[in-house]
Amino acid sequence: MLEKMKEIISEQLSVDADSITENSNFKDDLAADSLDLFELVMALEDEYSVEIPAEDLQNLLTVGEVMNYLKEKGVE
Amino acid sequence: MKTRITELLGIEYPIIQGGMAWVAEHHLAAAVSEAGGLGLIGGANAPGEAVRDEIRKARKLTDKPFGxxxxxxxxxxxxxxxxxxxxxxxxxxxxxxxxxxxxDIWKAAGVKVIPVVASVALARRMERYGADAVVAEGCESGGHIGEQTTMTLVPQVADAVEIPVIAAGGIGDGRGIAAAFMLGAEAVQIGTRFVVSEEAVVHENYKQRIIKAKDIDSAVTGRSHGHPIRCLRNEMTREYVKMEAEGKSFEELEYMTLGALRRAVQEGDVARGTVMAGQIAGLITKEQTCKEMIEEMMAQAKTLMKRD
Known part of the structure; x- marks a missing residue:
C-alpha cells in the first residue's frame, strides 16, 4: 500500500516519491496547504472507493496515519 | 433570466450578494432580495443570537427569500x-x-447549501457531500482570497461538477455577468458594488473610497503567512507590506489589523482600517439603489448575451 500511496501523493502534491515515507507529515514535510489536502483526499476517495469525512481528516496528519485509517476502513 | 440557480433559489435574477463581514446586514440583504436577487446576511464572527436578530429584522423588510x-x-x-x-x-x-x-442538519431542514470554493477538488468534494451549487471565487474578489483568477477557475469548476456554478470575484457590471456565463456560470455573486448601494449601512468614507478607487488601488496583505486578504491600499497596507518584507511575525502583523475591518466599515477610517474591496472597485463610480444596480447590470448582460 505504501508504494501506491507514494504514487498518489507524489502526483497530487507534486513532490518526489522518494522523499515520501510513512512518517512524512503532509503539512510540515510535504508543504501541503489546505487546498492540496483536498486534492489528495479526493484522489484517495476515488482510488480506494471510501468516504473520508472532514471530521476524520483533521486527525490524519502523516502518510502512516492515512494508511492505518484506510486499513480500518477495510482497504487492503 | 432563468437558470438552474434562479430556479433552485426562487429568485428573479441570477445575482447573489456576497456575505461580507460588517457589511452584509439586514438592510442590504433585504434590498438585494427585494430587487430580485438573493440577499445574504453575513454571519462573520457574530454569535448565533445576533444572526437570529438580523434574520428577523430582514424578514420585516422583505417577504422574498434571502440567505x-x-x-x-x-x-x-x-x-x-x-x-x-x-x-x-x-x-x-x-x-x-x-x-x-x-x-446533514441543513439538508434535513431543506436548506440549499452553496459552499464558496477556490479549487476544483473542493468543488468536487462539496458536490459529492451534497452541495446544491458552488460559488467559484477568484482572487479578484475582496477579503480572503485564493490563488486562481475567476477567468481560470470558473470554467474548470464548471467542467468538473454537475451542480450549477456561481462565479464570484471581479464582477461589477453586465459585461462581467455575461463573461461569467460564457465561462460556464449560471449566476454571479457580487460584493463590492453592493457596498456602495444606498441601502448598505456602512460609513460614507468607505463608500467614497471605493467609488474613487482606481484600477491599481488594490492591495493584498498577508501572503507571507498564507492568509491573503485583498483590500484597497492605504497607509495601513503600505506599512503592512513593508513589515511583511522585513519578515515580521504573524502576531505582529495580526496586531496591526485587529479590528481594522470594523474601523474602515463602521468608523470610516480609510487610512488605517482594512478597506475590503475587490479589484473591480475601480469600475464602480456611483451610489445607486440595489434595484437600480441589478436592473442596469441585467439589462446590459441580456443585450450582450442576446437572451432573456
Whole structure:
C-alpha cells in the first residue's frame, strides 16, 4: 500500500516519491496547504472507493496515519 | 433570466450578494432580495443570537427569500448553523472551510447549501457531500482570497461538477455577468458594488473610497503567512507590506489589523482600517439603489448575451 500511496501523493502534491515515507507529515514535510489536502483526499476517495469525512481528516496528519485509517476502513 | 440557480433559489435574477463581514446586514440583504436577487446576511464572527436578530429584522423588510453566509472559522459557527435551521432560512453559503459537518442538519431542514470554493477538488468534494451549487471565487474578489483568477477557475469548476456554478470575484457590471456565463456560470455573486448601494449601512468614507478607487488601488496583505486578504491600499497596507518584507511575525502583523475591518466599515477610517474591496472597485463610480444596480447590470448582460 505504501508504494501506491507514494504514487498518489507524489502526483497530487507534486513532490518526489522518494522523499515520501510513512512518517512524512503532509503539512510540515510535504508543504501541503489546505487546498492540496483536498486534492489528495479526493484522489484517495476515488482510488480506494471510501468516504473520508472532514471530521476524520483533521486527525490524519502523516502518510502512516492515512494508511492505518484506510486499513480500518477495510482497504487492503 | 432563468437558470438552474434562479430556479433552485426562487429568485428573479441570477445575482447573489456576497456575505461580507460588517457589511452584509439586514438592510442590504433585504434590498438585494427585494430587487430580485438573493440577499445574504453575513454571519462573520457574530454569535448565533445576533444572526437570529438580523434574520428577523430582514424578514420585516422583505417577504422574498434571502440567505445567510456562514463563516466556518467563526467560533460561533455551530450556533449559527442551528439558528439557520430554527429560523427557517432556505439558502446558506459557506466560506473559509469545509461545511460537511453541517450538511446533514441543513439538508434535513431543506436548506440549499452553496459552499464558496477556490479549487476544483473542493468543488468536487462539496458536490459529492451534497452541495446544491458552488460559488467559484477568484482572487479578484475582496477579503480572503485564493490563488486562481475567476477567468481560470470558473470554467474548470464548471467542467468538473454537475451542480450549477456561481462565479464570484471581479464582477461589477453586465459585461462581467455575461463573461461569467460564457465561462460556464449560471449566476454571479457580487460584493463590492453592493457596498456602495444606498441601502448598505456602512460609513460614507468607505463608500467614497471605493467609488474613487482606481484600477491599481488594490492591495493584498498577508501572503507571507498564507492568509491573503485583498483590500484597497492605504497607509495601513503600505506599512503592512513593508513589515511583511522585513519578515515580521504573524502576531505582529495580526496586531496591526485587529479590528481594522470594523474601523474602515463602521468608523470610516480609510487610512488605517482594512478597506475590503475587490479589484473591480475601480469600475464602480456611483451610489445607486440595489434595484437600480441589478436592473442596469441585467439589462446590459441580456443585450450582450442576446437572451432573456
Amino acid at each position: 445567510v453566509n456562514v463563516m466556518l472559522m467563526s467560533p460561533y459557527a455551530d450556533d449559527v448553523a442551528k439558528v439557520i435551521v430554527e429560523e427557517g432560512i432556505k439558502v446558506v453559503t459557506t466560506g473559509a472551510g469545509n461545511p460537511e459537518k453541517y450538511m
